[in-house]
Amino acid sequence: MNKPEKIVSEELSEPLTFPVDAYVSREYAEAEADRLWSKVWQQAGRVEEIPQVGNYITYNIGHDSILIVRADDSSIKAFHNVCPHRGRRLVANNCGGGNGVLPQGKGEHSACGRQGSFVCPYHAWTFDLDGKATYILDKEDWQGTLTPERTGLTPVKVDTWGGWIFINMDPEAEPLRDYLEPIATLLDPFEFDRMRYRFRFWGVFDCNWKVALEAFLEPYHVAGTHPQLCKYGDFYAWSKALGLHGNDGYDTKEHKGEGEGTSADTSVHRAAKGEDARVSIARMQQEFWDTIGAGTSETLVKAAQRLVDELPEGTPPADVHHHWIEAAKRDDAARGVPWPEISDAEMATAGLAQSVFPNMNLLPGPTFLLYYRVRPYGTDPDKCIYEAVALDRFPEGEEPKTEWTFAEQDLTKWPHVIAQDISNMVEVQRGLKSRGFRGNLPNPWQERKVTNLHRGLAKFMGTGRPVPLD
Known part of the structure; x- marks a missing residue:
């Protein structure tokens, strides 16, 4: 007698696993062309x-x-x-x-x-x-x-x-707007259409496109991959499935599941930890600018450097964060870059990053966006095309002229933090083929976007769906 099929919760809250065929199988990669890429926006x-x-x-x-x-x-x-x-x-x-x-x-x-x-x-x-x-x-x-x-x-x-x-x-195919919901409504306030390219890098890497995408779908990897960033805050996160799409944001173990908090807690420009928030925010912003070149803006970086001069020692972190954001908003307005009308609640609900099925992940701010797009290289399961792109708002007429920069697999040509992420890709692809690997064990709270990607893939591919761990 067959065992009854276990039902996976809609929000993917239980421990789950899924097979490796989606990463390593030539047959699966070739089937993606007909079942996935020819059907999705x-x-x-x-x-x-x-x-x-x-x-x-x-x-x-x-x-x-x-x-x-x-x-x-x-x-x-x-x-x-x-x-x-x-x-x-x-x-x-x-x-x-x-x-x-x-x-x-x-x-x-x-x-x-x-x-x-x-x-x-x-x-x-x-x-x-x-x-x-x-x-x-x-x-x-x-x-x-x-x-x-x-x-x-x-x-x-x-x-x-x-x-x-x-x-x-x-x-x-269904209309684009219907396909993108609810992520489109969540992100409309950011007005991405008013942003323009600041940089766009790409390369060909020896890993499956899903391996490359998953390197950016969760902050759970920060402690292992980007330990230098941990001095600015903890990277514990919530992660949600939003239909085919998803989002995540910073969280705390103490307040797990109690809501997203505020933009100062959850978003890409959250406050840094430290005894003096004026100093820690300034240092964090400078490091992000120097080692990522995105995930913030030059205006926010410069405004952060003035905090020690504009606020007295002992100013509460929430007040430092508010002053910093308002100062940057005024600075941008003075140079002809208006901020969108986006509330703190909208920023917090959007969180840190959003995934658009099947192959994009976005990290937005009020005037900037860092995003990643990946796709297969032909139908080779062991190769992919990976892109890292930064958008910004610019004064009208001052948008830079950019073109795609082919950065190859030379990690010295990529921003440092992105290069750290890339360093995992090939080794994961190799490890997935090991006879000693027993199957994926995504974090049920922090890596739901990864699990949701595979649930979405199974919808189109008819195989490889996530199942509960025994």
Whole structure:
């Protein structure tokens, strides 16, 4: 007689485990292309990358390449980046390619440029910005069988949220906003659409895309991976499943489960510990700026350095934090950078970081955002494309010009704290293949975003769902 199936709680509160196939199986990786990546909404770029009619970018996932183009002043369109004649990709991957000689893996990333039409380099078939074939060499040879449906580029669903461009290859996909809820409503107050690129790094790493993503889905790893940061506070955290998506924030063991607290307790710019909050906040902010280059802003860093001059010794930490935030807000206003109307409760509820299924994790502040996006390298279970991106608000007209920086696997080319995270990736991938590894044991309180990722994967893949520990 079969044992009755154990029911996993909706909030994933019990100890759970899940198998390693999702990380190491070639069969699983190849099935992801059909069951996952062709069905989900994926962030494919930023609206700021295609400001003018004819600007385009590509987004590559598995063996698919999506061409995204500014068709006119008010519309963005997306198509499969393939000529309907003989299957050649219309646009080669050339962003940052220089003389056209691309480093290993670089051809898997993206292309960008501006054109009034797209000409296939193979046989010169030509397509306008709406994907319609406008020139076919010797079209009459096909004896009238080349209809617009046969010769036009294959459309892909496209929409925007938060300044990002999302694509979905499934013609029957639900609307983007419905897919993103409830995380979209949680994050709308941050006005990500008003932020612009400050830096964007990427590289190809020898690990599964889920291993790379999970390196950033929880603060539980800070004590082991970033011990230098522990002098500024404890990194105990709560973690929640929000449908397919999730969020987490700082917590205390003493107040576990009693609520998220305030933004000074839970958010990316929480107060640092120490006898003198004026000093500890200033030191923490400077270290974050020096070793991450994100997760804060230059304005917040400078305002923190003035705290010892602007407040008397013995000022309570909550008052120091409030003074610091208000001073930074005034400083930004003076340079033409308004803060969004976001309440302390909204900031606290959002917490430290939010995951957008399947492959993004965000760490937002009032005027800045650090986020990570990962994706498979073809259908190789042992390789992935990993990106670390910083956004900021800038005075109008002072936005920097940025491009994708290929940082390879050389950890000296990455911000120090991010490099520490990257250092775990390859070793985890190796360890998951060990005959001595008995299965994942995610923390039931602090790593629910990790478990929820695998619950979401199981929904699409039909296998590998989390199950209770015996």
